[in-house]
Amino acid sequence: MAEAASSTTEKSFLTLKSSDGDEFVLEESIAIQSVTIKNMVEDGCSSNVIPLNKVDTETLIKVIEYMKMQSSTSSNEEEIENFDKEFVSISIKTILNILEAANFLDINSLLELCAEAVANRIKNKTPEAVRKIFNITSDFTPEEEAEIRNETPWAFEGDLEHSLD
Numbered sequence: 001m002a003e004a005a006s007s008t009t010e011k012s013f014l015t016l017k018s019s020d021g022d023e024f025v026l027e028e029s030i031a032i033q034s035v036t037i038k039n040m041v042e043d044g045c046s047s048n049v050i051p052l053n054k055v056d057t058e059t060l061i062k063v064i065e066y067m068k069m070q071s072s073t074s075s076n077e078e079e080i081e082n083f084d085k086e087f088v089s090i091s092i093k094t095i096l097n098i099l100e101a102a103n104f105l106d107i108n109s110l111l112e113l114c115a116e117a118v119a120n121r122i123k124n125k126t127p128e129a130v131r132k133i134f135n136i137t138s139d140f141t142p143e144e145e146a147e148i149r150n151e152t153p154w155a156f157e158g159d160l161e162h163s164l165d
Contacts, residue, residue: 014041015049016064018057023049024064030071035106055101062087062094063101066110088117092133095121126158 012028014037032038037050052060069075069083088095099114122130131138138145149156 013048016060017049017051018055018060019053020057022057022060024060026064026067030064030067033067033070033107035108037105052101052105054104056097058094059097059101062098063105063107063110066098066113067107070109084113088113092118092121124158126156129158 013025014028014031016024016026016031016037018024028041031050032041040050055063066087069080069087075083095114095117099111099118102108102110102114122133125133130136140148
């Protein structure tokens with residue numbers, strides 16, 4: 001005699017392992033917002049532990065927080081907008097780490113959110129301020145920079161503040 005199939009669907013879980021070795025258990029339906037993780041699952045990853053060697057624990061916690069909010073069926077558009085706004089109200093260093101993780105994990109909505117946040121932070125900044133924010137050394141000689149300043153003075157207008165927050 002055949003047994004009747006259960007009418008409830010059993011949830012599948014994955015364990016995401018950060019580069020620091022910390023493990024986080026997450027519903028597969030949430031984790032596969034990442035195309036990278038989805039591909040690993042579809043390709044039959046040999047275990048339920050997904051190693052994320054390019055994502056540290058602090059960043060992975062933020063990424064998981066984002067994915068959970070995005071998958072929440074109880075959240076409306078306004079709640080998600082408010083969450084997104086608060087989510088990127090952090091140091092630019094942390095945003096850049098999340099941006100790298102979103103790129104590696106192929107989470108396009110998170111990548112776009114972080115890229116927009118970075119763009120908003122550097123908007124109207126002088127080249128010197130942007131260099132300081134991203135720790136970029138100018139490769140122009142003082143004479144070359146003076147010439148460029150004379151040719152394109154509009155490019156050097158803006159906020160001198162180079163705060164990382």
